Amino acid sequence: MDKQQAIIDEIPGLRRFARGLSGNRELADDLVQDCLERALAGLGTWQENTNMRAWLFTILRNLYFNQLRALSRRPNEISYDEHQELMSGTQPTQMDALMVRDLESALNQLPYKHREVVLLVGLEGMNYKDAAEVLGVPTGTVMSRLSRGREMLKNLMDNDNHNGRRSDKPPLRSVK
Amino acid sequence: MSTSRHMSDADLNAYVDGELDDVSRTELEAWLATHPEDAARVEVYRQQNKGLQDLFGAAIDEPVPEKMLDLVKNPRPAKSAGRPAWMQTAAAAALLLAGSAGGWSLRGLQDAPQIAATPTYVERAAGAYTVYAAEVARPVEITADREDFLVAWLSKRLGNPLKAPNLNSLGYELVGGRLLEDSGKPAAQFMYENSAKTRVTVYVLTYEGKDTSFKFSDTSGISVFYWIDKPFAYALAADLPRQQLEEISRLVYENISR
Secondary structure, eight states: OHHHHHHHHHHHHHHHHHHHHHSOHHHHHHHHHHHHHHHHHTGGGSOTTSOHHHHHHHHHHHHHHHHHHHHHHSTTSSOHHHHHHHHOOOOOOSSOHHHHHHHHHHHHHSOHHHHHHHIIIIITOOOHHHHHHHHTSOHHHHHHHHHHHHHHHHHHHHHHHHTTTTTTSOOGGGOO | OOOSSOOOHHHHHHHHTTOSOHHHHHHHHHHHHHOHHHHHHHHHHHHHHHHHHHHHTHHHHSOOOHHHHHHHHSOOOHHHHTSHHHHTSHHHHHHHHHSOTTTTOHHHHHHOTTOOOOOHHHHHHHHHHHHHHTOSSOSOSEEGGGHHHHHHHHHHHHTSOOOOOOOGGGTOEEEEEEEEEETTEEEEEEEEEOTTOOEEEEEEEEOOSOOOOOEEEOTTSSEEEEEEETTEEEEEEESSOHHHHHHHHHHHHHHHHO
């Protein structure tokens, strides 16, 4: 029962991370549902006193990665336009809506390995050690990917502005 | 005031992420006070985090869907929840046919009197697990980031096309693999690890003999499921209870025969 509650406690974070990864609410919740099924089926392999959160995020991340790989083997399954359509549908609330769209589009342009670490640390607030566990890489790799990912996001958003697109908007750094 | 060392990108990120201790944080804040460009970057990173929350954070406040709660609170029996897909595959049917009348009943098979002594490769697989799974610095020769090369190389040495099974769905990621020697012949070992650092190895060698269904051995203190699926013999080894290893061996089998 404790294990079940521990899993339930992580669901909101899993849903948020899955939305960040997939960019789509329905896809994200399907991913979480699959993740929970896997977790319950494999609960026997989960060891007491190890990190339930990192374990669940690892499963979810691996499921998503497998789906991506499956899609990339069958590239015609989802066209680019369909993908873009699937990616839309989030509702920015506090930040300027266009600015958030810029961030979203920049995020979608990040290579997968940078996107996932930016989401785990920047969105989920996961510490470096746990993120390293989820991604199966050393902490130093988490740090270098994170640093690179944030710099890429920054440059992508700066470029959008410099190229005159939405030039009426100030660059992100001046947003209060 | 100036600080004694130059702050790196990693320092700025660690500051944003609350990964610095008090001393380093104080030092970094002093640095930011005199380095406006770095201070601006810190602000950009913070705004990125805030923007990510604006994009995706709503998930935190939404009630958890009933479907998810129900799944966790009332897990269905393992048969329908965990392993439906592969049970329906032709591969599974083939395995059942290859097995005895006991089919998937592993215990029945193991207890059957006609079962011969454990083949030597099973002991080799258990031995190789003991030696290499305990290895911290260099558990594998070729790491998983060169998976294509690893598989191509081992396939060439074993003389038949190999596959590195994908065990991600059970939380095990490929660490890498190595070439081993077994009675003068080449054998391959793939190593996997889960987030709890539990390691599992898949040992493969080219083998003459009839296909067999899964058999279990723990004579060497390591759990091993082994089977023959021509042209290879497989042995899955781990320091895990039989039941857990059984689940993994099903996935390995499903993966390889796909």
